[in-house]
Amino acid sequence: METVESWLEREREQVGLWAPVALGGGIAGWFVLPHAMAWLAFCCVALGLACMGAMLPVGGRLRHMIVAGAILLCFGCMLVWGKATLMGQPPLARAMFVRLTGDVVGVRPVPAQKMVRVMLRPVEAPMLPAMVRVNIADADVPKGLGQGARIRFRVRLMPPAPPSVPGGYDFAARAYFQGIGATGKALKPVEMLRPSSAGPSLRARLFGHIVDRVDGPAEGIAAALATGDQGAIPESDAEAMRRSGLAHLLSISGLHVTALIGAVIFLLMRVMALSARAALDWPLMLIAATGGALAGIGYTLLTGAEVPTVRSCVAALLVLGGLAMGRDAVTLRLVATGALIVLLFWPEALAGPSFQMSFAAVTALVALAEHPRFRAFAVARDESAIRKAGRMLAVMLATGIAVELVLMPIALFHFHKAGLLGAFANLIAIPLTTFIIMPLEALALLLDVIGLGAPCWWLTEQTLNLLLGLAHGVSASPMATLLAPTMGMGLFGVAMAGLLWCLLWRTRVRWLGLAPVVTGVAMTFFASPPDLLITGDGRHVAVRTDRGMAILRDRAGDYVRDVLSESAGYDGELTAIADLPDARCSTDLCAVRVKDQAERIWRLLFTRSDALIARRDFARDCAAADIVVSDRGLPRWCRPRWMKIDRRLLSRTGGLSITLETGEVHTVFRPGDAHPWIARRRFRTP
Known part of the structure; x- marks a missing residue:
């Protein structure tokens, strides 16, 4: 005990940093545990731990840490549980065709996909959720669409989609906390019952203005840098930015907020310094810091107040407060305070990659900057320009590598891939974006007030094309990313x-x-990657063979292919199962033999149509197969040797991943999972 207390005494300045970790641990416990009894048990165990800690010797740091940490664990679980109960939107119970009349709450153009995303409150439809999200094709958008408009159309509404396969993106959980209970695509015609009387928001006008001013692929990047809206970025460019480790530039976060606040402070200080009276009598730093804080808050609200932006704004405000008081505020305590604020108001953010990657990256940077040896190497000194430039490059490279290493577990868990060249790409991309692209874009917007922004927009477009060229060049390298199977x-x-x-x-x-x-x-x-991946609707199947991964429906879209490839940890092209030499496929059925790593032969059978198959032939094929997969309900007399996967089973389990050698099966839905965003779909027995 004395050894532990002595160690904690040496670490006394770091003890408080664990407060947001304990709070986040309680929130994570609610997400991980399946139902209310487990959540209640978690809280009881946490309070029991606090009672045990209270029995330790009074005055010890370990006692204080255990008691405070256990209470924060319980509070975190209760906090997110309470918010989910009081503020979440339960999903639609099942898919349905409806003629929907709704009031428009928000409109977001998505030029890259040639559509508009509309948030609606259904009118006189008690069977529908309070909020639905609908996509409307650009050609079908009625005149006068905007906030406050009332429209009517036919649509097939679906519950927000759960992960397609284990380890995939869970839109259902995100939609629950965003208040979205159903999604769909509007069928034409879309009738305008009451046009909008309100004009587009400032963010929408800024987005449209930038898209009009910049041509080509650069327009989406330019709009994202200013507004945080990535709807105009083509998927090919977005994927290149992700693979090259530059995607963080598209999400409004610390880089953008810091650049804006720094620019405002710089300009205010220079303008006020022109007056001798102001320079001698006014608190210039306090005034400039206040102006920078107001600019940061306004920018955060303009760009939608996403978690990275809120975190960056909170951190920047704390830094400005410290600078105004003459103190060094850039510490890990600053990061911990920002994390506490975000978790208190948005506890559900903890489960998303945005929160995790944002805070992990900042924590790594600050921790590295606080290390005495790194600080001694990075401190400014009197030296030649060449040595100074080389040292700055070494510092940037070291910070980039540190961030890449820290983000690796998070990237593997959420995206099944980790960047390898991002640190080197950011050596060019971050200075290019911070010191050239963003100032040029800001100057172009200012000059547009008097109609002289065209030259700056042309320069902005050229520099953005350079950034995109860098992203595509790095992403094309086979060493750009390292894929891995789903991380447990x-x-x-x-x-x-x-x-x-x-x-x-x-x-x-x-x-x-x-x-x-x-x-x-x-x-x-x-880990052994899965040999068989089945999406939650049973339509799409990917099989690992000695020739790579093969997919059942070769007309599947890019999204499905990307999901299956990433979950399998496979970076090649998905071929068609029908083209495999050991496959026998017809219009309705596809049978294939594959080997696992132990060289055992597995016989797989898949259905590919809704056609009725003769019972005698199908029963024979079922009996000869080890696994049968279908997107419809299979009859009881279909009895494969090991596993029958049809829509009845998938309605309970969601998507599946199977490792044949070990017989390991992972599901999207866990048994007994009672989180409120899970909508169990029930199907009639044929």
């Missing part, structure tokens, strides 16, 4: 605990956290 939740939790241990402590004990991080990442890369 347990391994992710272990890796994150180790990562936090490394980042938040200062003494040598911190390096003990490397073991769980390396273990979690290594086990993910060396």
Whole structure:
């Protein structure tokens, strides 16, 4: 006990940093545990731990940490549980065709997909959720569409989509907290019952203005940098930015907020310094910091107040407060305070990659900057321009590599891939964006007031094309990303605990956290990838063969192909199962033989149509198969040797991933999962 207390005394300045970790642990417990009894048990165990901690010797730091941490664990679980109960929107129970009349709450153009995304409140439709999101093709958008308009159309509404396969993106959970209960695509004609009397929002006008001023693929990047709306970015460019490690430039976060606030402070200081009276008598730093804070808050509201922007704005306000008081505010305590504020108001953000990657990256940067050796190397000194430039490049490269390493477990868990060249790409991209592209775009917007912005827009477009060329060049390299199979939740939790241990402590004990991080990442890369992936609707199947991955429906879209490839940890082209030499396919059925890693032969049978198949032939094929997969309900007399996967089973399990050698099966839905966004679909027995 004395050894622990002595160590905590040396780490006393770091102890408070664990407050948001404990709060986040309680929120994570609610997401991980399946139902109300488990959540209640979690809270009871946390309070029991607090009682046990209270029995330790009075005055010890360990006692305070255990009691406070346990209470924060319980509070975090209750906080997100209460918000989900009081403010979430339950999903639509089942898909339905309706003639919908609704009042428009919000309109978001998505030029890259040639559509408009509309948020609606249904009128006189008690069977529908309070809010639905509908896509309307550009050609079908009626005149006068805007906030406050009332429209009518036919639509097939669906519950927000759960992950297609285990480890996939869970839009249903995100939509629940956003208040979206159903989604769909409007069928023409779309009738305008009452046109909008309100004009487009400032953000929408700014978005449209930038898209009109910039041509080609650069227009989407330009609009995203100013407004945070990525709807005009083609998918090919967005994927190139992701693979090259430059996607963070598209999300309004610390880089953009800091650049704006810094520019406002710089301009205010220079303008006020022109007056001798102001320079001598006024508190210039306080005034400039106030102006920068107002600019940061306005920019955050303009760009939609997403989590990274809110975090960056809160952090910037704390920094400005410290500077105004003459103190150094850029510390890990600043990051912890920002995390606490975000978690208190938006606890559901913890489960998303945006929150995790944003705070992990900033924590890594600040922790590295606080290290004495790094600070000694990076501090300004009197030296030649060449040595200074080389040292700055080394500092940028070191910070880039540190961020890439810290983000690796998070990227593996959410996206099944980790960047390898992002640190090098950011050496060029970050200075290009911060010091050239963003100032040019801001200057172009200012000059547009007097109609002289065209030259600056042309320069902005050329520099953005250079940024896109860099992204495509880096992403085309086979070393740009490293794919891995889906990372299990347990391994992710272990890796994150180790990562936090490394980042938040200062003494040598911190390096003990490397073991769980390396273990979690290594086990993910060396894990056996799934041999069979089935989407939740049963229509799309991917099979691993000795020739790579093959897909059942070769006309599947890019989204389905990307989801299946990433979940399988496969970076090649998906071929058609029908083209495999060991496959026998007709219009209705497809049978294929594959080998697992132990060289065992597996016979798989898939249905590919809704046609009625003769019972005698189908029963024979079912009996000869090890696994049968269908997007419809299969009759009871279809009895494969091991597993029958049809829409009845998939309605309970969601998408599946199967490793044939071990017989390991992972599902999207867990048994007994009672989180409020899970809509169980029930099908009639044929």
